[in-house]
Amino acid sequence: MKVALSGASGNVGRILRVELQRRGIDLRSAGGMEPLTPLHDGEEVMHGDLRDPAVVDRMLAGVDVLVHMAGTSLERSLQEIIENNLVALHQVYEGARRHKVRRIVFASSNHAFGMHAIDARLGLNAEVRPDGLYGLSKVWGEAMARMYWDKHGIEGISLRIGTTMGRPPENFRQLSTWMGTEDLVQLVMRSIQANDVGYAAVWGISANTRAYYDLKEGNAIGYAPTQNAEDWASEILAQPTPLDPIAQHFQGGPFVTIDYTQEQQRPSKAQGLHR
Numbered sequence: 001m002k003v004a005l006s007g008a009s010g011n012v013g014r015i016l017r018v019e020l021q022r023r024g025i026d027l028r029s030a031g032g033m034e035p036l037t038p039l040h041d042g043e044e045v046m047h048g049d050l051r052d053p054a055v056v057d058r059m060l061a062g063v064d065v066l067v068h069m070a071g072t073s074l075e076r077s078l079q080e081i082i083e084n085n086l087v088a089l090h091q092v093y094e095g096a097r098r099h100k101v102r103r104i105v106f107a108s109s110n111h112a113f114g115m116h117a118i119d120a121r122l123g124l125n126a127e128v129r130p131d132g133l134y135g136l137s138k139v140w141g142e143a144m145a146r147m148y149w150d151k152h153g154i155e156g157i158s159l160r161i162g163t164t165m166g167r168p169p170e171n172f173r174q175l176s177t178w179m180g181t182e183d184l185v186q187l188v189m190r191s192i193q194a195n196d197v198g199y200a201a202v203w204g205i206s207a208n209t210r211a212y213y214d215l216k217e218g219n220a221i222g223y224a225p226t227q228n229a230e231d232w233a234s235e236i237l238a239q240p241t242p243l244d245p246i247a248q249h250f251q252g253g254p255f256v257t258i259d260y261t262q263e264q265q266r267p268s269k270a271q272g273l274h275r
């Protein structure tokens with residue numbers, strides 16, 4: 001089975017390039033603007049702008065599964081988000097049709113749900129409540145994955161990734177949103193290897209005691225996280241939270257504070273540490 005990994009030079013991609021190959025995945029890693037150097041003899045590399053169908057063709061020729069990690073991963077201008085997360089994503093899906101790619105694993109985000117309050121426990125069918133343009137683009141991406149399964153039979157798995165950066169959790173919010181590297185790798189391996197998924201969404205976090213999501217619900221790919229951010233809770237709770245009152249109130253944390261004008265919902269004052 002041939003697997004392509006887009007966004008291979010990004011924070012998550014860099015981890016997956018190493019870990020997927022280590023687990024015997026036959027990998028083609030695709031970077032953005034900068035050329036990549038193969039990490040092993042077996043690793044095929046390429047790079048380029050995914051808005052260009054010729055680049056997409058090079059990425060997807062002979063590929064069974066695409067792990068699509070490319071795109072803008074922060075709150076940015078509407079133009080940048082549209083180009084990278086809508087236009088390029090559409091090119092990727094059209095390329096998948098041309099090359100008969102069986103499955104696309106799509107890096108969605110917790111920020112598609114970031115306007116839920118932190119005391120909500122979301123099931124997989126929760127209402128989307130994006131916390132900005134980036135989160136909105138992930139709602140569109142999940143819907144695109146759904147549509148290409150329904151209309152074209154390309155399997156889709158939307159990974160609603162929390163916070164994953166190859167390090168322990170660093171603040172109070174991450175006690176809820178963190179995903180450790182072992183769990184990240186398990187999540188992506190299950191996404192590649194699970195049979196007959198059709199379309200499914202999965203929460204991409206560890207088995208965190210303070211998860212914003214109902215992990216008991218299970219998921220279509222059999223992802224069963226084993227790490228827990230709570231192992232770092234005592235150190236984190238001993239520090240003041242770096243988040244402002246808005247960011248403390250909503251699941252999306254600091255993304256919510258950007259361009260937030262809903263004054264009447266604004267908590268009147270800081271609600272103490274770690275709220």
Ligand code: 15L
Pocket residue numbers: 073074108109110111161162163164177252
């Ligand atoms: C994301 O979706 C971002 O890509 C990443 O940069 C983090 O901000 C993460 O969410 C998070 O919520 O911690």
